[in-house]
Amino acid sequence: MYSLNRSCFMSNTSISGSSSPFSNYQRRRLPAKVVALSTANRDQSNGSVLLDTRSGTTTLQEIRDGYAEVVDPKSGVVGGVQDVYGEDTATEDQPVTPWAVSVASGYSLLRDPHHNKGLAFNEKERDSHYLCGLLPPTVVSQELQVKKMMRNIRNYQVPLQRYMAMMDLQERNQRLFYKLLMDNVEELLPIVYTPTVGEACQKYGSIFNRPQGLFISLKEKGKILEVLRNWPEKNIQVIVVTDGERILGLGDLGCQGMGIPVGKLSLYTALGGVRPSACLPITIDVGTNNEKLLNDEFYIGLRQKRATGQEYAELLHEFMTAVKQNYGEKVLVQFEDFANHNAFDLLEKYGTTHLVFNDDIQGTASVVLAGLISAMKFVGGNLADHTFLFLGAGEAGTGIAELIALEISKQTNMPVEETRKKVWLVDSKGLIVSSRAESLQHFKRPWAHEHEPVTELVDAVNKIKPTVLIGTSGQGKTFTKEVVEAMSALNEKPIILALSNPTSQSECTAEEAYTWSQGRAIFASGSPFESVEYEGKVHVPGQSNNAYIFPGLGLGLIMSGTIRVHDDMLLVAAEALAAEVSQENFDKGLIYPPFKNIRKISAHIAAKVAAKSYELGLATRLPPPKDLVKYAESCMYSPAYRTYR
Numbered sequence: 092m093y094s095l096n097r098s099c100f101m102s103n104t105s106i107s108g109s110s111s112p113f114s115n116y117q118r119r120r121l122p123a124k125v126v127a128l129s130t131a132n133r134d135q136s137n138g139s140v141l142l143d144t145r146s147g148t149t150t151l152q153e154i155r156d157g158y159a160e161v162v163d164p165k166s167g168v169v170g171g172v173q174d175v176y177g178e179d180t181a182t183e184d185q186p187v188t189p190w191a192v193s194v195a196s197g198y199s200l201l202r203d204p205h206h207n208k209g210l211a212f213n214e215k216e217r218d219s220h221y222l223c224g225l226l227p228p229t230v231v232s233q234e235l236q237v238k239k240m241m242r243n244i245r246n247y248q249v250p251l252q253r254y255m256a257m258m259d260l261q262e263r264n265q266r267l268f269y270k271l272l273m274d275n276v277e278e279l280l281p282i283v284y285t286p287t288v289g290e291a292c293q294k295y296g297s298i299f300n301r302p303q304g305l306f307i308s309l310k311e312k313g314k315i316l317e318v319l320r321n322w323p324e325k326n327i328q329v330i331v332v333t334d335g336e337r338i339l340g341l342g343d344l345g346c347q348g349m350g351i352p353v354g355k356l357s358l359y360t361a362l363g364g365v366r367p368s369a370c371l372p373i374t375i376d377v378g379t380n381n382e383k384l385l386n387d388e389f390y391i392g393l394r395q396k397r398a399t400g401q402e403y404a405e406l407l408h409e410f411m412t413a414v415k416q417n418y419g420e421k422v423l424v425q426f427e428d429f430a431n432h433n434a435f436d437l438l439e440k441y442g443t444t445h446l447v448f449n450d451d452i453q454g455t456a457s458v459v460l461a462g463l464i465s466a467m468k469f470v471g472g473n474l475a476d477h478t479f480l481f482l483g484a485g486e487a488g489t490g491i492a493e494l495i496a497l498e499i500s501k502q503t504n505m506p507v508e509e510t511r512k513k514v515w516l517v518d519s520k521g522l523i524v525s526s527r528a529e530s531l532q533h534f535k536r537p538w539a540h541e542h543e544p545v546t547e548l549v550d551a552v553n554k555i556k557p558t559v560l561i562g563t564s565g566q567g568k569t570f571t572k573e574v575v576e577a578m579s580a581l582n583e584k585p586i587i588l589a590l591s592n593p594t595s596q597s598e599c600t601a602e603e604a605y606t607w608s609q610g611r612a613i614f615a616s617g618s619p620f621e622s623v624e625y626e627g628k629v630h631v632p633g634q635s636n637n638a639y640i641f642p643g644l645g646l647g648l649i650m651s652g653t654i655r656v657h658d659d660m661l662l663v664a665a666e667a668l669a670a671e672v673s674q675e676n677f678d679k680g681l682i683y684p685p686f687k688n689i690r691k692i693s694a695h696i697a698a699k700v701a702a703k704s705y706e707l708g709l710a711t712r713l714p715p716p717k718d719l720v721k722y723a724e725s726c727m728y729s730p731a732y733r734t735y736r
């Protein structure tokens with residue numbers, strides 16, 4: 092068999108701005124995505140290279156970001172380094188694949204979710220793309236399609252059915268899916284995201300009909316790079332990866348955690364404007380310790396106990412190495428819903444070599460800090476004047492605690508070792524205090540302050556006298572009436588955040604928080620709650636969910652070509668989000684802006700993150716755009732249909 096020298100090929104065709112080997116050639120917009128390559132010989136580099144044989148001559152096209160670099164064979168650039176697949180140098184006994192560019196048309200166009208428009212194909216398109224007869228006569232607008240889909244979705248009473256309808260739509264007509272989600276974000280977020288996505292993961296094996304994302308299991312050890320290359324898109328900008336061990340507050344769902352990366356990346360596009368083709372959901376399957384799933388005949392993952400220790404670390408290392416090798420330095424990897432021990436280790440291990448962030452530690456921290464900054468409007472003073480108590484000392488708890496301490500340190504110039512003393516955490520064994528230091532996991536140790544041991548949360552509230560109570564325990568119903576009443580006895584306006592997801596794991600409901608505090612609580616939760624009327628006044632709870640942060644943060648990193656995440660970016664993201672809360676929102680008691688303005692909010696977050704990255708010298712896309720907000724907006728994917736020639 093004729094074999095290619097891949098590494099030679101990759102170094103000669105990698106493209107980066109003006110250093111592209113093709114930069115002297117004509118640059119033009121491609122008419123459509125024209126990628127239909129033989130799987131065997133598909134290009135494995137960042138750009139796809141196609142052979143265009145339409146005119147009988149051979150033309151090399153390099154596609155990147157929708158632009159093509161055309162090499163005119165008349166200029167003599169054939170063979171040699173540009174003879175990418177060896178067609179010109181191959182001899183008779185070296186078989187090559189006869190490639191041709193193909194444009195999706197007819198039946199396959201209708202089944203291609205990236206290009207399908209359903210009944211919205213106009214007469215001319217139906218004519219020129221061999222669609223006549225494949226569609227009924229009527230031609231409708233995208234708006235009418237949205238109206239119809241929303242009506243159909245609302246007809247389903249069960250949230251999981253709505254979820255399945257949305258996933259079907261995503262697989263059938265991607266632009267319509269995003270249009271629907273963006274136009275109805277407040278209604279559909281609880282479907283494609285928490286809480287329904289949690290139930291979807293629990294039942295993933297039963298509702299599964301078409302695979303989404305990339306599954307990398309222990310079986311793929313030693314060939315992860317090849318698996319990455321099986322994914323049809325080459326220019327990946329964001330990966331959300333989970334190993335399914337701690338899916339929301341639902342625990343170990345193994346391979347069925349895939350719903351989470353898929354959902355998060357839908358939000359990257361809908362809320363942050365990152366192109367869907369640049370997003371890659373990945374689940375790493377190292378087994379599961381969930382007996383129920385192991386015994387479930389419909390379970391889709393490896394039927395074995397979780398690999399741990401060296402076996403786990405090696406697989407993850409191979410993955411991280413392959414990601415960088417395949418997609419380069421600037422691909423963003425978002426760690427999602429890993430169990431505590433792995434989450435902290437992975438972040439520490441890869442934080443200095445890769446563009447990574449952990450959504451549960453850092454994204455959640457940033458969104459909560461934003462809520463607290465805006466809550467100061469109601470309670471007065473600065474963060475430094477407050478005392479914070481957490482129930483739950485895992486990723487979210489310690490992540491938020493640290494960002495609060497950093498922000499106070501920034502505001503007051505006090506060392507962070509001092510500002511940490513304003514923050515207390517309770518875990519399953521009670522208040523974290525110095526006498527427990529020896530036996531604590533490393534991420535809890537900075538919070539082991541001097542205090543006598545306290546076992547119960549309510550006693551900790553009475554002793555520590557917090558002004559802010561934050562639930563990150565993954566345990567529902569733990570903010571009991573007694574606890575909320577204790578907070579309300581201590582504070583005129585107790586700030587109570589019940590962050591665990593999905594709704595079933597929320598530390599208390601909105602109704603409980605408002606009722607037990609006699610309408611005085613400033614409340615937000617990780618999963619959404621309806622408004623509550625208490626003694627004639629309507630209270631609108633905010634949703635303190637990292638979905639406010641990661642889409643804008645990711646966009647800011649991508650658009651500036653950032654190579655590492657820095658804590659200061661999370662601080663500016665929080666400040667940018669807090670700055671988006673309007674007087675009108677405050678008047679309703681909200682500490683977060685409504686999700687309906689999320690794209691504008693994401694653009695502001697992205698701009699601040701990018702600005703910080705330029706300031707820190709971590710951005711590589713130079714020179715920086717003058718107006719970063721406008722630039723962020725101009726980078727955003729639009730789900731409007733395109734007209735096909």
Ligand SMILES: O=C([O-])CC(=O)C(=O)O
Pocket residue numbers: 284285338339340428450451591592617636637
């Ligand atoms: O997914 C969500 O809604 C928020 C989150 O990261 C989690 O709970 O793990």
Ligand SMILES: [Mg+2]
Pocket residue numbers: 339427428450451
């Ligand atoms: Mg998460």
